[in-house]
Amino acid sequence: ANRCLGYNQQKLSLIFSTGAAATVTTQLFLFPVLVSFWGPNITCFLGIIFVAIGLSGFSLCWHQPGHMLFYLLTRVGSGCADTATATLVAKCSKPKDRARNLGLITSSRAASRIVTPVASADLFEASLSHHAAPG
Numbered sequence: 330a331n332r333c334l335g336y337n338q339q340k341l342s343l344i345f346s347t348g349a350a351a352t353v354t355t356q357l358f359l360f361p362v363l364v365s366f367w368g369p370n371i372t373c374f375l376g377i378i379f380v381a382i383g384l385s386g387f388s389l390c391w392h393q394p395g396h397m398l399f400y401l402l403t404r405v406g407s408g409c410a411d412t413a414t415a416t417l418v419a420k421c422s423k424p425k426d427r428a429r430n431l432g433l434i435t436s437s438r439a440a441s442r443i444v445t446p447v448a449s450a451d452l453f454e455a456s457l458s459h460h461a462a463p464g
Contacts (some may be wrong), residue, residue, distance in 0.1 A: 343395065348404040355408030363409060365410025369420065373413030411438075 336344070363372040376426045383403030390396045415434060 344400065345433045348400060352400050352402040352408040355405045356412050359405070360409055360412050364413070364416070369413045369416045373410050373417060376408070376413055378411060379441025381402070382406075 350358045356390030360372065363375065380403050383401075383406055387396050387403065390399055395435070415431065418430045418434060419427055
C-alpha cells in the first residue's frame with residue numbers, strides 16, 4: 330500500500346476506520362430504508378453489486394480519491410449484503426434450523442477473514458510483476 334498508493338500505517342488505519350464507519354452507518358440507516366422499499370432480496374442483490382463494482386474499481390484505480398470512493402462503495406455494499414443475508418436466513422430458515430444457519434454464516438465470515446488476507450497478499454505480490462492483467 331505504501332509503495333503503490335503512498336499509504337503509511339496511519340493512513341491505512343484511518344481508511345479502515347472510515348470503512349468500518351461506512352458499514353455501520355449503512356447497517357443502521359440505509360439498510361432499513363432499502364429493505365422497507367425493496368425488501369431483503371433486492372437489497373442483498375444491490376449490496377452484492379456494490380461490492381463487485383467497488384472491488385473491481387479499487388483494484389484497478391490507483392489514484393485518489395477514486396481508490397477511496399471504490400473502497401467505501403465496497404463497505405456500503407458489504408453492509409447491505411451481509412445484513413440482508415442474515416435477515417434472509419433468519420426469515421427463511423425453519424425455526425429449529427435458524428440458530429444453526431445463523432451460526433454457519435458467522436463461521437464462514439470468520440473463516441473468510443483468515444483466508445482472504447493470505448490469498449490477497451499472494452495475488453497482490455504476483456500482480457506487482459505485471460503491468461497488465463495476465464492472459
